[in-house]
Amino acid sequence: MHEMAIAQGILDIVLKTASENDAVKVTSIKLLIGEMTQVEPESLKFGFAALSMGSIAEGAIVEITSVPLVGQCNGCGQQFAIEKYCFLCSNCNSTNVTVISGRELAVDYLEVE
Amino acid sequence: MQIKVMTNILDKNDQIAAEVNETLSAKGIFVVNLLGSPGCGKTSLLEQTICGLKNELSIAVIEGDLFTAKDAQRIEQHGVPVVQINTSGGCHLDANMVNCVLDSLELEKLDLIVIENVGNLVCPAEFNIGEDVKVTVLSITEGEDKPLKYPLIFQQASAVILNKIDLLPYTNFDMQSAVNDITGLNPDATLLQVSARTGQGLNEWYDWLKKQVRMKQARSIS
Numbered sequence: 238m239h240e241m242a243i244a245q246g247i248l249d250i251v252l253k254t255a256s257e258n259d260a261v262k263v264t265s266i267k268l269l270i271g272e273m274t275q276v277e278p279e280s281l282k283f284g285f286a287a288l289s290m291g292s293i294a295e296g297a298i299v300e301i302t303s304v305p306l307v308g309q310c311n312g313c314g315q316q317f318a319i320e321k322y323c324f325l326c327s328n329c330n331s332t333n334v335t336v337i338s339g340r341e342l343a344v345d346y347l348e349v350e
Numbered sequence: 351m352q353i354k355v356m357t358n359i360l361d362k363n364d365q366i367a368a369e370v371n372e373t374l375s376a377k378g379i380f381v382v383n384l385l386g387s388p389g390c391g392k393t394s395l396l397e398q399t400i401c402g403l404k405n406e407l408s409i410a411v412i413e414g415d416l417f418t419a420k421d422a423q424r425i426e427q428h429g430v431p432v433v434q435i436n437t438s439g440g441c442h443l444d445a446n447m448v449n450c451v452l453d454s455l456e457l458e459k460l461d462l463i464v465i466e467n468v469g470n471l472v473c474p475a476e477f478n479i480g481e482d483v484k485v486t487v488l489s490i491t492e493g494e495d496k497p498l499k500y501p502l503i504f505q506q507a508s509a510v511i512l513n514k515i516d517l518l519p520y521t522n523f524d525m526q527s528a529v530n531d532i533t534g535l536n537p538d539a540t541l542l543q544v545s546a547r548t549g550q551g552l553n554e555w556y557d558w559l560k561k562q563v564r565m566k567q568a569r570s571i572s
Contacts, residue, residue: 239441239442239472239473239476239477242440242442242444242477243359243360243476246359246360246361246362246363247359249362250355250357250359250361254353254355254357255353258351258353260351260353268359273501273502273505274476274502275472275473275475275476275500275502276476321498321534322497322498322501322505322531322534322535323534323535324505324534324535324536324537325534325537332537332538334537341358342358342359342360342476343356343357343358343359344355344356344357344359345354345355345356346352346353346354346355346356347352347353347355348351348352348353349351349352349353350351
């Protein structure tokens with residue numbers, strides 16, 4: 238249940254950003270969550286709703302955009318969707334692959350009043 | 351009004367983790383984040399490692415546990431400094447917890463700190479705690495399907511230790527399948543097969559660990 242710790246991280250970022258922008262109410266929060274993170278969206282929303290009670294972010298809609306897991310081969314340059322967690326290049330079978338997306342855990346933007 | 355934020359949710363944790371690593375790197379200390387499910391043999395492996403290496407390396411242990419000091423008591427019997435962190439039900443250690451206990455250790459004297467994380471294959475994988483490497487332990491009795499069920503913790507590891515290989519004859523564990531899955535997930539990981547109970551394979555683990563410590567010390571001096 239590390240979603241609570243992540244929800245706390247989101248709330249800290251949301252309240253700091255809202256305060257810096259003189260917002261009085263946060264109405265929605267857009268998150269980017271990579272495919273290769275171990276976050277359960279419903280637990281995260283539940284945790285955020287509980288933690289944000291009494292703050293200006295109470296009742297804000299939390300929207301989650303899932304980011305697919307994509308690798309790039311450092312040998313042949315191929316970009317490919319990593320399927321079944323096989324991190325070998327789909328073109329040349331190289332093991333020298335960099336993950337270019339799918340590990341995101343980020344607050345993308347807020348809607349505030 | 352829309353405000354673009356684009357901030358990593360774990361930034362704060364990662365910043366503290368970087369500070370912890372910086373503090374320990376300045377002293378030339380190599381730090382291992384030891385991961386694995388409850389009962390996979392993390393503490394047994396650690397006890398053996400201390401016995402095997404304490405004449406060559408100055409080791410300290412930070413023990414993460416939900417409520418008890420049982421593991422710390424086991425480690426203490428081997429005569430190395432140990433600090434207990436109780437997470438009070440929390441499923442993982444975070445960087446701040448580790449940062450808060452660093453003062454309890456005499457860092458000047460140390461070569462290696464092993465941080466035994468809370469037994470869990472999910473949550474600890476997301477949180478850096480100041481380590482140089484993650485080492486994930488999987489025991490034979492858990493089954494060979496675990497790497498693909500809990501990919502992140504195996505993908506993030508610099509070494510994966512398959513423990514309890516003395517039990518292989520009594521299980522249906524498919525070693526080839528486990529090795530293929532771990533290699534596919536993490537081609538760069540060092541894969542070691544050991545039994546912390548019988549001592550089989552431990553010398554390779556010690557050699558790997560000593561090499562990492564030496565490389566860290568060389569980097570700190572230069």
